[in-house]
Amino acid sequence: MVPLLLVLLLALILFGAGFALQALWWIAIVVLVLWLVGFVARPRGGSARWYRW
Secondary structure, rough: HHHHHHHHHHHHHHHHHHHHHHHHHHHHHHHHHHHHHHHHHOOOOOOOOOOOO
């Protein structure tokens, strides 16, 4: 019974980590797209940035 619970717990942890990593990849892709759009759509004034940091 204990080994079965350990296997189920391990599967639950790995599933949670996989979902979190996939969510982080999607967030990274969205941030990259926003950065590229901001880089292309920046004002023609030289060093002016569309973000503040």
